[in-house]
Amino acid sequence: MKVGIVGAGIVGLAVARELALTRGAEVTVLDKEDRVGAHQTGHNSGVVHAGIYYRPGSLKATLCREGVALLREYCAEYAIPYDEVGKLVIASTAAERSGLRAIARRARENGVPGIAELDALALREIEPHAVGVAAVHSPHTAIADFPAVARRLARDVEENGGSVRLSHPVRALRQTAGGVEVLVDGAAGRRRMGFDQLIVCAGLGTDAVARMAGASGEVRIIPFRGEYYALAGRAKDLVRGLIYPVPDPRYPFLGVHLTRRIDGEVLVGPNAVMALALEGYSWRDVDLADLCRIAAWAGTRRMAARHWRTGVREVLGSLAKGAFLGAARRYVPALTADDLVRTAGGVRAQAVARDGSMADDFVVDTYGRITLVRNAPSPAATSSLAIARHLVGITSDLTS
Secondary structure (H helix, E strand, O other), X not given: OEEEEEOOOHHHHHHHHHHHHHHOOEEEEEOOOOOOXXXXXXXXXXXXXXXXXXOOOOHHHHHHHHHHHHHHHHHHHOOOOXXXXXXXXXXXXXXXXXXXXXXXXXXXHOXXXXXXXXXXXXXXXXXXXXXOOEEEEEOOOEEEOXXXXXXXXXXXXXXXXXXXXXXXXXXXXXXXXXXXXXXXEEOOEEEEEEEXXXXXXXXXXXXXXXXXXXXXXXXXXXXXEEEEEEEOXXXXXXXXXXXXXXXXOOOOOOOOEEEEOOOOOEEEEOOOEEOOOOOOOOOOOOOHHHHHHHHHOHHHHHHHHHHHHHHHHHHHHHHOHHHXXXXXXXXXXXXXXXXXEEEEEEEEEEEEEOOOOEOOOOEEEEEOOEEEEEEOXXXXXXXXXXXXXXXXXXXXXXXX
């Protein structure tokens, strides 16, 4: 069985590894970039989520809990940095207490270990410089080096007879009676490659590959840029682990938070502003073709009509350092403007349905011999090894 994987992010590589290890498939991973994990895998805060937010019974909840265990073992096996620094979700006002209690209930229903509900005094034993009226503590929430995980997964693929072909953008594809033909560019020029099955884990590029397959679908990718500041100098010592707000249940984004990274840096962010290109990592990154396609999608217009006030606030916050400082000071009031320095952000591939709703769970569509991972939001990196098992399990042709 020859299987092509489009996308050398952590999910695509995990799927390729699973196929090679458990199905004996001959796998080829194709990616247009010159390195693995070039986009969402390499542009996130590195949090290994424990599963405290997600609706019990959802794919997110199930795959996150499975994925944590698999990822922890994988990192231990290959000495990849992994540290259970713990997370506090803090209610800064009494009005947020009900949301906090709901998070604690969900966490316990999802089987997250060690969940504790803390009062204002007890939360300061965990984070001495933090304030709030109450908190939920998840002691086993961790941080990891996801780019290192992706690199190790790529090695696993190659050591099990597969190949990872970087700088190989997909230009066209079509299904045939016997499989899928893919036209790719590479160092040796343009060539055709034939596969029995194609699995698309292309993140921000998912819609482009879907169009090639003639499978535009009922959800489209809208890019949301997440911008960050980093704490400078001694301000890093004000945060021990992860400090999060009580999230707004209307959105799949968790809000500005403080995140200690595996490299010792502490991030403040992200916000969520609609990017002006699929790979729009800054306001200077503008792609008119991307913008036209995004604007033409009925779901974009309906989403904007529903949430324009929040969108305006996010844009204004993007332009004002004080907005990030204010959000951070709600939880760590000792921070000052001098403590925050702008750092690199990322772009989230958010699937939006025709009715304007933002997909909050994993979405996978199958078109004949082509499987499209339409939406793989956070905690996709955490869940990557479990997502791989799930995809291989539901794609019955791969087991034959």
